Every structure is written in structure tokens, then in C-alpha cells.
Amino acid sequence: MEEIETLRLPAPAKLNLLLRVVGRREDGYHLLQTVFQFIDRCDWITLGRRTDGEIHLKTPLPGVPPEADLTVRAARALAAATGTRAGVDIGIEKNLPMGGGLGGGSSDAATVLVGLNRLWHTGLGVEALMELGLKLGADVPVFVNGRSAWAEGVGEQLTPLDLPEPWYVVVVPDCHVATRTVFSSPNLTRDNKPIIIADFIAGRQENHCLPVVMELYPEIGAAMDDLSRYSEPRLTGTGACVFAAFADERQARQAAVDLGSTRSVFVAKGENLSPLQRALGFDPGSRQS
Ligand SMILES: C[C@@](CO)(OP(=O)(O)O)[C@H](O)COP(=O)(O)OP(=O)(O)OC[C@H]1O[C@@H](n2ccc(N)nc2=O)[C@H](O)[C@@H]1O
Numbered sequence: 001m002e003e004i005e006t007l008r009l010p011a012p013a014k015l016n017l018l019l020r021v022v023g024r025r026e027d028g029y030h031l032l033q034t035v036f037q038f039i040d041r042c043d044w045i046t047l048g049r050r051t052d053g054e055i056h057l058k059t060p061l062p063g064v065p066p067e068a069d070l071t072v073r074a075a076r077a078l079a080a081a082t083g084t085r086a087g088v089d090i091g092i093e094k095n096l097p098m099g100g101g102l103g104g105g106s107s108d109a110a111t112v113l114v115g116l117n118r119l120w121h122t123g124l125g126v127e128a129l130m131e132l133g134l135k136l137g138a139d140v141p142v143f144v145n146g147r148s149a150w151a152e153g154v155g156e157q158l159t160p161l162d163l164p165e166p167w168y169v170v171v172v173p174d175c176h177v178a179t180r181t182v183f184s185s186p187n188l189t190r191d192n193k194p195i196i197i198a199d200f201i202a203g204r205q206e207n208h209c210l211p212v213v214m215e216l217y218p219e220i221g222a223a224m225d226d227l228s229r230y231s232e233p234r235l236t237g238t239g240a241c242v243f244a245a246f247a248d249e250r251q252a253r254q255a256a257v258d259l260g261s262t263r264s265v266f267v268a269k270g271e272n273l274s275p276l277q278r279a280l281g282f283d284p285g286s287r288q289s
């Protein structure tokens, strides 16, 4: 069988369709209830095999030292866990705004874990990859698993959900939100009562970070006001991006054209199977990686 030398794979964005803060762990991390859905807007990751054991980032991102980049950290984590002597050249085509609440960094890391596990023949199962990913960021496991999900804990306790797959208009406000800033605000309500999945299915879609985010970043409230002229606006994660769902692609595209005269905006389709797993030909329901 011919050896694969290079893989080029998508790293999709996620939206948080709900984000609730229901407590705090001893280490200060917040306990969440959230719903993740993927969208077909993606970064693209290229992985080229090296035989010298080096892990090299060919396309460093502005403001992110290569050793801090989540793709490099993911590759190092997989190498350390498996003891492989293989190396890799990593390329990132960045389409997702950084600090946008779309999970781009976490998704890049997940794509490296899943892609390199294949390129390097390291043979870890999906659970082991999710566990490695969790050490890199709370959002990495859902991108490794690749199914829309209800999540609890810090986002690692996943229950796959079969959701409607609407069109989304996503507005990218002109500001970056540091997740840490939002979670360290004294004004964040941290003791909300937990709900159950059926409550979400019945229509709950609040984001408990929204009041703090609107107070710290007025630009995000302004973007929500603009989007609310077309459909009900929501915040993804701790922001900055806001989004609204449309049943119809034409309406979504028309809203994006209107908003696009003054704002950075894109249209994307909700997807319950991640574009990464689709690209790798994973059978939904199969646990093979
Ligand atoms: C809020 C969510 C929802 O999907 O997404 P984003 O808005 O960042 O995309 C995630 O849980 C983001 O998880 P993760 O990607 O691990 O967050 P990081 O940026 O590493 O977190 C930065 C800091 O925020 C605080 N933090 C983060 C997550 C959490 N559940 N509780 C916290 O208190 C911690 O102080 C942490 O050191």
C-alpha cells in the first residue's frame, strides 16, 4: 500500500447554540451546559510527513509564537503520548477569526490530532484523542468526536444530538474577546440552575455570558441590534461573533448582503457531522478513528 505523504483537512468552526454557567470547579474553571453545532466555515490544515522527527509550523499566525500555537502543541502531545519518531510540517490556512467564539484554535488542534494519528499510523482511538485534546482546551474533544452535542462539565461530557441544520448568518464584530476576561468578571452569574436536554429542545437558547460581554464590548451589542432586524441574534461562546438562524438559504444570503455593507459577515450551513469527519470518510455512529 502506498504511504500517504500529505493530508489537507478542514478544521470547522462551532457555534454554541446555548451556553449556561452552572457552577465552578475547585481549580476555578466554570461548569457549563452548552450545545455545540459545527458549521461549514473552516480553517484548512496541511500535514506533511517528515522523517526527522521535527514538528515545524510553516505558517505562524500573527501574534501567536509557534510553540504556543495549538496545532504545534497538539502534534507534540500526540508524539509524546505515542513515542513516534515521525515528524510533520504543519500549514494553517486561517479563515476563522481568532478570539471569535468560533473555536478555531481548538478545531485546528483537533484536526491535527485526528489527521496526524492517521498520517503517523499511531493508532489511538477516539476516546484517547479526546482525552489528549482536553488538555489543550475544553472545546477540543467535541471537534475530535465530530458530532453536534450537548455538553456538560467544562465541555468534555458529550451527548450527541441530532439537530436541525439551518443556515446561519454570522457577524464578526470588530473586537477580540479573551475568554479569560469574561470568566473572571465579578458580574458573571455563576450559580444558575441546571436544565435538561429536553428544555433546550423545547426552545431554551440563553447565553449566560451575554450580559458581561455586552458590558465589556459595546460593539457586540451593536452587532446584535443590527442582526435582530432579520432573525433572533445569539452570541457564540464568549463572543465576539454573533449569529442568527434562517430556515432558508436565500433569506440568509439576502440578510448577509444587506448587513455586509457595514459589517464583516458570512453565511454558513449548520452540520451535525463535522466536515473533518466527513472529509475522512468516517461512518456516523462508528467509533473508529
Ligand atoms: C467558552 C467556550 C464555549 O465553547 O468557548 P469560546 O468562547 O472560548 O470559544 C469554551 O468553553 C472555552 O474553553 P477553552 O477554549 O478551554 O477556553 P480558554 O480560552 O482556554 O480559557 C481561558 C480561561 O478562561 C477560563 N475558563 C475557561 C473555560 C471554562 N469553562 N471556565 C473558565 O473559567 C479559565 O480561566 C481559562 O484559563
Ligand SMILES: Nc1ncnc2c1ncn2[C@@H]1O[C@H](COP(=O)(O)OP(=O)(O)O)[C@@H](O)[C@H]1O
Pocket (backbone or CB within 6 Å): 061, 063, 064, 068, 069, 070, 071, 092, 096, 097, 098, 099, 100, 101, 102, 103, 104, 105, 106, 108, 109, 177, 179, 237, 239, 240
Ligand atoms: N491555531 C490557532 N488558531 C487560533 N488561535 C490560536 C491558535 N493557536 C493558539 N491560538 C490562541 O488561542 C486564542 C483563542 O483562539 P480561538 O480558538 O480562535 O478563539 P475562541 O476561543 O474565541 O473561539 C487566540 O487568540 C490565540 O492566541
